[in-house]
Amino acid sequence: xxxxxxxxxxxxxxxxxxxxxxxxxxxxxxxxxxxxxxxxxxxxxxxxxxxxxxxxxxxxxxxxxxxxxxxxxxxxxxxxxxxxxxxxxxxxxxxxxxxxxxxxxxxxxxxxxxxxxxxxxxxxxxxxxxxxxxxxxxxxxxxxxxxxxxxxxxxxxxxxxxxxxxxxxxxxxxxxxxxxxxxxxxxxxxxxxxxxxxxxxxxxxxxxxxxxxxxxxxxxxxxxxxxxxxxxxxxxxxxxxxxxxxxxxxxxxxxxxxxxxxxxxxxxxxxxx
Numbered sequence: 400x401x402x403x404x405x406x407x408x409x410x411x412x413x414x415x416x417x418x419x420x421x422x423x424x425x426x427x428x429x430x431x432x433x434x435x436x437x438x439x440x441x442x443x444x445x446x447x448x449x450x451x452x453x454x455x456x457x458x459x460x461x462x463x464x465x466x467x468x469x470x471x472x473x474x475x476x477x478x479x480x481x482x483x484x485x486x487x488x489x490x491x492x493x494x495x496x497x498x499x500x501x502x503x504x505x506x507x508x509x510x511x512x513x514x515x516x517x518x519x520x521x522x523x524x525x526x527x528x529x530x531x532x533x534x535x536x537x538x539x540x541x542x543x544x545x546x547x548x549x550x551x552x553x554x555x556x557x558x559x560x561x562x563x564x565x566x567x568x569x570x571x572x573x574x575x576x577x578x579x580x581x582x583x584x585x586x587x588x589x590x591x592x593x594x595x596x597x598x599x600x601x602x603x604x605x606x607x608x609x610x611x612x613x614x615x616x617x618x619x620x621x622x623x624x625x626x627x628x629x630x631x632x633x634x635x636x637x638x639x640x641x642x643x644x645x646x647x648x649x650x651x652x653x654x655x656x657x658x659x660x661x662x663x664x665x666x667x668x669x670x671x672x
Contacts, residue, residue: 407436408617409624412450416628419454419595420588420636422525422567422648423655427514430561431659434511434670442609444509446621448602453622454629455595458588461633466592478541482589488545489552489569489586490593496556497598508561511663511670517562518656525649528571535579540586543578550576551586555594562656565594571645580640588633 414432418425429447433439438446459466472479507513537543554572558565566587573583603610662668 404438404617405620407438408446408450408621410436411438411447412453412621412624413628415447415450415621416454416457416625416630417632419451419625419629420458420566420591420633422521422564422570422645423652424514424518424521424558424562424564424567425451425454426558427518427562427564430509430514431511431670435668441606442614444505445602445606445609446617449599449618450621450625451595452599453625455591456622457626457629457633458591460626460630462588481545482541484545485543485548485586486589486593489548489555489590490597492549492552492556493559493594494597497559500559504559504561511659513560514562515656515659515663517560518652518659521563521567522649522652522656525567525571525645525652528574529644529646529649533574534577535574535582536577537582538579540582540589543582543586547573547576547578548586551578551583551590555590565591567648580644584636584640 411429411432414428415425418428426447430439433443433447468476469479469482473483537547551569551573554576555565555569557563557572558568569587569590570580570583573586574580578586659668659670663670
């Protein structure tokens with residue numbers, strides 16, 4: 400087993416877990432971290448998609464009672480049926496567009512400069528949203544209609560652009576469309592489950608020829624560290640949003656994107672990916 404490769408998998412797992420559910424783009428961070436670590440080939444891109452499943456399992460564990468109640472009540476409970484329908488409706492836009500344009504996006508946008516630009520634009524949008532006067536008409540995830548879910552799903556589709564942030568698009572999009580900060584954040588968590596499972600499974604299946612049994616170690620290390628760091632991050636974020644907004648994340652995105660652009664154009668960092 401290549402110890403260096405395992406170390407890279409561990410680092411990328413931590414990066415994935417810490418960034419997946421914050422509005423700062425896990426994919427963008429993984430692309431840049433992969434460049435710095437020299438792990439940015441086609442196998443690395445698939446690896447990055449698959450370890451998102453580890454981060455997703457942190458949501459399943461944190462909300463295991465909620466998911467268990469929904470599964471048990473799908474046949475008879477109207478609230479459980481509405482919750483499941485909302486997830487399906489919100490999942491569809493990104494799934495359809497991802498299948499249609501995924502290869503094109505990976506070819507042209509999975510690079511440092513487009514990612515950095517998306518970081519900055521996303522940060523500016525968060526600042527704009529946080530400065531607007533909003534009235535939250537949906538206080539709880541259970542109060543969402545399928546139309547609310549569709550709007551959030553359309554917002555999530557923008558996250559196909561690396562550096563945009565899936566959680567950022569869904570949370571900020573949800574807030575624009577009338578969800579409370581708590582409802583938007585929790586629905587973003589729940590929507591991650593079908594989205595990340597489908598994306599990781601589809602990417603791995605398409606590129607399964609790149610891997611062999613010897614790669615199981617890096618997947619295990621990356622997924623486990625992604626789960627652990629994501630679990631801690633989710634717990635922290637739920638406490639954070641009780642009394643704070645997302646402005647600090649916006650400034651982080653802008654500063655981080657600016658640093659990447661400066662280092663790219665001056666040649667200080669060779670963003671090989």
